[in-house]
Amino acid sequence: MSPENRPTTLVRALENRCAIITGASCGLGREIARSYLQAGASVALCARDATKLDAAASELTRHAQPGQSLLAVPADISRTADVARLIDATLARFGRLDILVNNAGVAGPSGAVETVAWEEWVSTLEINLLGAVLLSRAVLPHLKRARRGKIIQLSGGGATRPLPMRSAYAASKAAVVRFIETLAEETRPCGIDVNALAPGALDTRMLDEVIAAGPERLGREQYERCLQQKRDGSVPLSHGAELAVFLGSEMSDGITGKLLSAVWDPWQALPGYLDDLNRTDVYTLRRIVPRERRLSWGDDA
Numbered sequence: 001m002s003p004e005n006r007p008t009t010l011v012r013a014l015e016n017r018c019a020i021i022t023g024a025s026c027g028l029g030r031e032i033a034r035s036y037l038q039a040g041a042s043v044a045l046c047a048r049d050a051t052k053l054d055a056a057a058s059e060l061t062r063h064a065q066p067g068q069s070l071l072a073v074p075a076d077i078s079r080t081a082d083v084a085r086l087i088d089a090t091l092a093r094f095g096r097l098d099i100l101v102n103n104a105g106v107a108g109p110s111g112a113v114e115t116v117a118w119e120e121w122v123s124t125l126e127i128n129l130l131g132a133v134l135l136s137r138a139v140l141p142h143l144k145r146a147r148r149g150k151i152i153q154l155s156g157g158g159a160t161r162p163l164p165m166r167s168a169y170a171a172s173k174a175a176v177v178r179f180i181e182t183l184a185e186e187t188r189p190c191g192i193d194v195n196a197l198a199p200g201a202l203d204t205r206m207l208d209e210v211i212a213a214g215p216e217r218l219g220r221e222q223y224e225r226c227l228q229q230k231r232d233g234s235v236p237l238s239h240g241a242e243l244a245v246f247l248g249s250e251m252s253d254g255i256t257g258k259l260l261s262a263v264w265d266p267w268q269a270l271p272g273y274l275d276d277l278n279r280t281d282v283y284t285l286r287r288i289v290p291r292e293r294r295l296s297w298g299d300d301a
Helices: 025-038 052-063 082-095 118-146 167-189 205-212 214-218 218-233 237-248 267-278
Strands: 018-022 043-046 070-076 099-102 148-152 192-198 257-262
Touching: 018 025, 018 118, 018 214, 018 267, 025 052, 025 099, 043 052, 043 082, 052 214, 052 237, 070 082, 070 099, 082 118, 082 148, 099 118, 099 237, 118 148, 118 167, 118 192, 148 167, 148 237, 167 192, 167 257, 205 214, 214 218, 237 267
Parallel strands: 018 043, 018 099, 043 070, 099 148, 148 192, 192 257
Antiparallel strands: none
């Protein structure tokens, strides 16, 4: 989405904010970085592949205005030393940190849980879940000292429904959303908002990797669904990026512990429903009991 077509409320909505965006060398992470720069933020880009990260930084530089900085730090967010180096480099360049966008993630292995390589299954959780937790832990002391800040965690379809033959991805995404909900309660008194963002069905490198697994490992039904997503079109990256700008801005102050869909939820109107959001469990993972499906059994009454 071009700057002139952005929702007017988001134009320069991140002026003077400083953000770390992981997985920023391509796909949604790169689009979020572009939107953050256009919204006025200084941005530290992070990804494992230094060559791709440098290429992304070179392209994104043109979106930075005077007074904004762009920093590229190759790092593996599942490694403690890399995370510490990323935080140190960001603070050295910007002098402050306001927003963390945990976007880095992998598709993980495809296949029945007992057949996939255990090392690949574990590695998926190390990146998708433990990496997000590790980086959140690293930024929290700085956000707590400032008594403000935003942590935005990218989620996916695996958080809200089963994904047969992709158990590592599904488990990691469900777990990281519950982590975000829990962290939001821990940090609520500190003025820190912590939310998860579901960007919708995207056509990115991850989708190509899933399709490449083939119907034998992925299962015919899910394979055909992915092919249809590739063929019929997907959600524009700009949808998720715009929601990421909103969640990083002061417009979302007080909205915390929620899983928000860039496609289905009326996120631009949510500030008007802050009381409802804070007193209910809407936009959260929860257990469904029989009466909520109009079933009479299972009730104590």
